[in-house]
Amino acid sequence: TWSTANIIEEQVAKIREQVGEDRVICALSGGVDSSVAAALVHKAVGDQLTCFFIDHGLLRAGEREQVEEDYATTMGIKVVTIDESERFLGALAGITEPEAKRKAIGREFIRSFEAAQRKLIEEAGNDGADIKFLVQGTLYPDVVESGGGEGAANIKSHHNVGGLPEDMQFELVEPLRTLFKDEVREIGRQLGVPEKIVARQPFPGPGLGIRVIGEVSKHNLDILRAADAIAREELTKADMDDKIWQCPVVLLADVRSVGVQGDGRTYGHPIVLRPVSSEDAMTADWSRLPYDLLAKISNRITNEVSEVNRVVLDVTSKPPGTIEWE
Numbered sequence: 001t002w003s004t005a006n007i008i009e010e011q012v013a014k015i016r017e018q019v020g021e022d023r024v025i026c027a028l029s030g031g032v033d034s035s036v037a038a039a040l041v042h043k044a045v046g047d048q049l050t051c052f053f054i055d056h057g058l059l060r061a062g063e064r065e066q067v068e069e070d071y072a073t074t075m076g077i078k079v080v081t082i083d084e085s086e087r088f089l090g091a092l093a094g095i096t097e098p099e100a101k102r103k104a105i106g107r108e109f110i111r112s113f114e115a116a117q118r119k120l121i122e123e124a125g126n127d128g129a130d131i132k133f134l135v136q137g138t139l140y141p142d143v144v145e146s147g148g149g150e151g152a153a154n155i156k157s158h159h160n161v162g163g164l165p166e167d168m169q170f171e172l173v174e175p176l177r178t179l180f181k182d183e184v185r186e187i188g189r190q191l192g193v194p195e196k197i198v199a200r201q202p203f204p205g206p207g208l209g210i211r212v213i214g215e216v217s218k219h220n221l222d223i224l225r226a227a228d229a230i231a232r233e234e235l236t237k238a239d240m241d242d243k244i245w246q247c248p249v250v251l252l253a254d255v256r257s258v259g260v261q262g263d264g265r266t267y268g269h270p271i272v273l274r275p276v277s278s279e280d281a282m283t284a285d286w287s288r289l290p291y292d293l294l295a296k297i298s299n300r301i302t303n304e305v306s307e308v309n310r311v312v313l314d315v316t317s318k319p320p321g322t323i324e325w326e
């Protein structure tokens, strides 16, 4: 549309003015927001842009491989993957409070990018000191919900806004800061970002770290990853992906309940399914998934993930519940 084309033109001009001849690093997450932000910056400054993908150990099953393939083959954007899972899991050890998790993850993201920046400077050989710009796919709702909007309460520190450390060495490039998700998708389409990426359901930057209620240990993450993979597989098979906004799968690592399997008593953890419908994530309703589909997901998770003996459905709208549990 005319207005979308205008936004693109305006943002490209703004990015060029902000960045000049300098090099830019992009915090690519594989999601819609950072992909469209990267495409915009790429349009503005071409190969002054280097994209990094941080594997923080909080990814869903197969996600890293998927991202590497999508960008290389479909978008022609070269992505440098950096495995920082030890750094993140180390920083998260012992932390259970949601805001503390978000702050720790936000901080380690920046540390990871500083490390990436140093590596890039080294590779440039001499003075790469001009690498100071960091692209982030921050949207308007992220700004509002982190207390950045006018008169807004601080609901959650989204990892790309409130979670930033004070001694950050980057200047941020945030071309989507005034936009909503549907506008971002439209801009992505106009920029030629593949539909597969543009239509992708949202996934939070802090990843599975805010979907383990309790300590974010490797053990708990592995349980959640297995359950999440099953839920996603069945939702896709049932052709639900474009009918719902997203379906967070949450592990209640701090909760146990008694069950029975075979001849024996079990004392396992619950998994929460949180399917939601929404226009812009500011409000949401719980999705009325078919009972047969819910039964299939529940049966498979309790049969295939030995630590889980109960699957529950979250039937809360937003407000009062948020979409994510933390």
Ligand code: XMP
Pocket: 145, 156, 157, 158, 159, 160, 202, 203, 204, 205, 206, 246, 281, 318, 321, 322, 323, 324, 325, 326
């Ligand atoms: P809530 O839980 O606030 O989520 O209702 C609204 C939407 O935002 C996603 N979300 C995040 N996305 N960084 C992100 O990039 C974050 O820290 C974050 N927290 C929540 C959530 O998945 C939902 O789509």
